[in-house]
Amino acid sequence: MNKTELVAAMAEESGLSKKDAEKALKAFTDTVADALKKGDKVQLVGFGTFEVSERGARTGRNPQTGATIEIKASRTPKFKAGKALKDLIR
Numbered sequence: 001m002n003k004t005e006l007v008a009a010m011a012e013e014s015g016l017s018k019k020d021a022e023k024a025l026k027a028f029t030d031t032v033a034d035a036l037k038k039g040d041k042v043q044l045v046g047f048g049t050f051e052v053s054e055r056g057a058r059t060g061r062n063p064q065t066g067a068t069i070e071i072k073a074s075r076t077p078k079f080k081a082g083k084a085l086k087d088l089i090r
Helices: 003-014 018-037 083-089
Strands: 042-044 048-055 058-061 068-071 074-081
Touching: 003 018, 018 042, 018 048
Parallel strands: none
Antiparallel strands: 042 048, 048 074, 058 068
């Protein structure tokens, strides 16, 4: 499912227009992104949790040359599905 299909499904499910459903989706994604950027966790009970994972610096290897390289520490977004969502798709 891509964004257009998701917006159409949200509009049909909620009774909103596609334009309003797209605004709601954009507001949701922007709000989650802003919270993660600040280091906050977004927990939706029954659905899942969005959080930031810290990855430490490490040594890697270039697969083409075999040379060792230093990989910098980074922060990455992570989603962990909630129990209700997991149970729904089993």
